[in-house]
Amino acid sequence: MEQRPPDPPAALVLQGLTKRFGDKLAVDALDLVVPAGSFYGLVGPNGAGKTTTLSMATGLLRPDTGRALVLGRDLWSDPVEGKRRLGVLPDGVRLFDRLTGRELVRYAGLLRGLERAVAEERAAELLTALGLAEARDTLVVDYSAGMTKKVALACALVHAPRLLVLDEPFEAVDPVSGATIREILAGFVAGGGTVVLSSHVMELVERLCDHVAVVSAGRVLAAGTLDEVRAGGSLEQRFVDLVGGRSDVTGSLAWLRTSSASS
Numbered sequence: 001m002e003q004r005p006p007d008p009p010a011a012l013v014l015q016g017l018t019k020r021f022g023d024k025l026a027v028d029a030l031d032l033v034v035p036a037g038s039f040y041g042l043v044g045p046n047g048a049g050k051t052t053t054l055s056m057a058t059g060l061l062r063p064d065t066g067r068a069l070v071l072g073r074d075l076w077s078d079p080v081e082g083k084r085r086l087g088v089l090p091d092g093v094r095l096f097d098r099l100t101g102r103e104l105v106r107y108a109g110l111l112r113g114l115e116r117a118v119a120e121e122r123a124a125e126l127l128t129a130l131g132l133a134e135a136r137d138t139l140v141v142d143y144s145a146g147m148t149k150k151v152a153l154a155c156a157l158v159h160a161p162r163l164l165v166l167d168e169p170f171e172a173v174d175p176v177s178g179a180t181i182r183e184i185l186a187g188f189v190a191g192g193g194t195v196v197l198s199s200h201v202m203e204l205v206e207r208l209c210d211h212v213a214v215v216s217a218g219r220v221l222a223a224g225t226l227d228e229v230r231a232g233g234s235l236e237q238r239f240v241d242l243v244g245g246r247s248d249v250t251g252s253l254a255w256l257r258t259s260s261a262s263s
């Protein structure tokens with residue numbers, strides 16, 4: 001009988017990840033398997049635990065319990081090897097913003113062990129691709145929110161990781177830059193990389209991702225291929241069905257609808 005080659009390890013495996021902040025159970029024994037080569041979307045309502053999960057999955061926040069395996073390596077017991085092949089775009093983490101864009105991306109490359117000339121060359125190429133060439137010598141502290149997001153993405157890509165974990169990569173980014181980022185990420189996956197991203201924009205996840213997980217109250221409610229999760233409907237409809245809990249605003253906020261409001 002012909003021997004099948006063993007499957008490659010999943011790009012990311014989360015097992016029983018749990019995080020509590022005081023009384024708040026932010027992530028509740030969460031399990032997730034992200035196949036290598038997939039483009040994986042994580043969706044969920046505000047406060048669902050997406051950022052906390054991705055922070056634990058990428059070595060930014062220590063879990064109370066559970067494990068995160070990056071390309072088969074336990075990120076918390078063997079961080080060096082896992083992190084070497086991981087690129088991360090965290091949400092809201094302060095960058096070294098007293099550097100210029102070019103200095104920041106080059107510095108990220110040097111930290112990841114690139115030769116100076118390689119780091120310099122890749123920084124220039126990434127900044128140009130992301131439309132930041134003109135702003136390359138501007139301090140990052142003076143960048144707009146979208147520009148900051150793009151320079152942080154350049155930092156995540158500079159060492160050519162195999163797994164990219166991106167928290168809200170399209171937030172605050174203009175449509176032209178968004179299209180460029182989509183193209184870069186699609187090319188990254190086509191080249192054998194894996195992307196995990198969180199987003200609130202269902203259409204974007206449907207357009208880009210081939211796998212999706214719906215997270216709510218720190219747990220995975222549904223996960224699998226996009227078609228499995230959509231189950232014949234739209235992702236938005238499935239999301240609303242799973243997460244529910246829309247507030248009823250009928251009869252409230254009357255003052256907002258009063259045309260003769262006194263000032």
Ligand SMILES: Nc1ncnc2c1ncn2[C@@H]1O[C@H](COP(=O)(O)OP(=O)(O)OP(=O)(O)O)[C@@H](O)[C@H]1O
Pocket residue numbers: 021024025026044045046047048049050051052053
């Ligand atoms: N450092 C913290 N201290 C206390 N509570 C926290 C902390 N970080 C997150 N939380 C709480 O944990 C829960 C999950 O937050 P998290 O930021 O992971 O959600 P999210 O799904 O990323 O939300 P959003 O879509 O609004 O960004 C929330 O109730 C939040 O208030």
